[in-house]
Amino acid sequence: MEIYGHCAPGWEALYDCFAENFRHHGDTGAGFAVRQDGETVVSLWAGWADRNGEVPYTEDTLANVFSCSKGVLALLALQQVDRGKLELDRPVADYWPEFAAAGKGGVTARQLLCHRAGVVAFRERVPDTLIYDWERACATVAAVEPWWEPGSRQGYSPFLFGWALGGLLERVSGRDLRDLYREFLGGPLGLHGGFGALGHRSDRIADVAPLKQPLPELRENAVGRAMKEDRDGPVAKAFSNPMSLMMSSNSAEWRGALIPAANGHFSALDLATVYGELASDTPGLLGSDTLAEAVREQSRERDQVLQAEISFGCGFIRSGRAADLRFGGERGFGHPGAGGGVGFADPEAGIGVGYVTSRLGQSLFMDRRAVALVDLLYSFL
Incomplete structure (x- = not known):
């Protein structure tokens, strides 16, 4: 080779x-x-x-x-913290009201970032096509019930992390996530x-x-x-x-x-x-x-x-x-x-x-x- x-x-x-x-x-x-x-x-x-x-x-x-994508996404979120548009210890629902559903009203941006939000997986079976529909995926994550009391345990979120944090970033910035990536x-x-x-x-x-x-x-x-x-x-x-x-x-x-x-x-x-x-x-x-x-x-x-x-x-x-x-x-x-x-x-x-x-x-x-x-x-x- x-x-x-x-x-x-x-x-x-x-x-x-x-x-x-x-x-x-x-x-x-x-x-x-x-x-x-x-x-x-x-x-x-x-x-x-x-x-x-x-x-x-x-x-x-x-x-x-x-x-590896998660580190890049987290960096975009931290840049919004730097710009004063996102506060780590403020509830996500303050920026994204729908996210308060199913007991997530107190979940903070910090808890999302360090995998302590309990938002690790969809509980009910979701269709295969959901992952290709950004708006629908974000809405489904906003409505999901945590697997345990937020903040009580550490549980890595392999996929929902992206829709939760990405959806938050779009609401904080008023910008499309891909546009944020390209600009910053x-x-x-x-x-x-x-x-x-x-x-x-x-x-x-x-x-x-x-x-x-x-x-x-x-x-x-x-x-x-x-x-x-x-x-x-x-x-x-x-x-x-x-x-x-x-x-x-x-x-x-x-x-x-x-x-x-x-x-x-x-x-x-x-x-x-x-x-x-x-x-x-x-x-x-x-x-x-x-x-x-x-x-x-x-x-x-x-x-x-x-x-x-x-x-x-x-x-x-x-x-x-x-x-x-x-x-x-x-x-x-x-x-x-x-x-x-x-x-x-x-x-x-x-x-x-x-x-x-x-x-x-x-x-x-x-x-x-x-x-x-x-x-x-x-x-x-």
């Missing part, structure tokens, strides 16, 4: 590590990038963007990064991708597919076990209601829809650029006070959905000890995505990192491909 791109002098071993993911770990199209102090110090890509091996994967190829992130940073896969700077879209040979897991698949044990519980409903959430990632409907918790399409360089900016000494995307609050621990406990101990800031997962959630130093923060991708910032090293792939592993966090690259990167720092 021919590897394209460049590495900073002395970091050339990353070429071979990246190639190893193709030789032995199932990658067929992927990108890896690192930004430091405003410069791209690593940008590697290789393989094919389509299943037939006919369309080359390029630096600006967009891959569906699934929950995509345009200023020159990003290739965005939410959904259409209408951005790049029209190169990778088809995603499962790894042909699953990688050895870095942790027990506790989520899968919880889904099987209680098919009507919050874990099962969070990932499979409706089933189109798990089965339509290459469809035109998915790519054209606004599903901001899960259908962000970005290049590795996009993610490294966003987080590199946040890791810099003088980030221009957020004021220093807002950023400090965003990365401060807001909630830490065994998550009711992810079935693991997770430390959340405001929309970001904070660096932990486990290899699949270790984002550099203790101050690191970011967000992994189902399948193995990740974007994160390490302010101590001043770097932003992005890894995206078209071959999806079974992990909800980083898998061995990203971990190997990150571990080698840190041997140079």
Whole structure:
């Protein structure tokens, strides 16, 4: 497999590590990038963007990064906090009255961002087409009943997070969510991708597919076990209601829809650029006070959905000890995505990192491909 791109002098071993993911770990199209102090110090890509091996994967190829999207969405919300249009501890219903339904009148924006709102899944079966209808999805989330008393537990929201937070942002700003993204992130940073896969700077879209040979897991698949044990519980409903959430990632409907918790399409360089900016000494995307609050621990406990101990800031997962959630130093923060991708910032090293792939592993966090690259990167720092 021919590897394209460049590495900073002395970091050339990353070429071979990246190639190893193709030789032995199932990658067929992927990108890896690192930004430091405003410069791209690593940008590697290789393989094919389509299943037939006919369309080359390029630096600006967009891959569906699934929950990596949440970090970008959270950043948009924090920018509205910076502008004085959104208050973290004010009830969401103050901005969006319909959201007060079913006992959610006291849910705050902070609780949404750190996954303590109880809004983790639709309770009743919803039609597969719901996820493609932005207004209908937002209205359905506004009406949903929490799975537990808001604020009492930490429970990750795989998909509803996007409609809840995105719907709030549109009401706070009076703007379409995609317009907000283009004005405050995509345009200023020159990003290739965005939410959904259409209408951005790049029209190169990778088809995603499962790894042909699953990688050895870095942790027990506790989520899968919880889904099987209680098919009507919050874990099962969070990932499979409706089933189109798990089965339509290459469809035109998915790519054209606004599903901001899960259908962000970005290049590795996009993610490294966003987080590199946040890791810099003088980030221009957020004021220093807002950023400090965003990365401060807001909630830490065994998550009711992810079935693991997770430390959340405001929309970001904070660096932990486990290899699949270790984002550099203790101050690191970011967000992994189902399948193995990740974007994160390490302010101590001043770097932003992005890894995206078209071959999806079974992990909800980083898998061995990203971990190997990150571990080698840190041997140079």
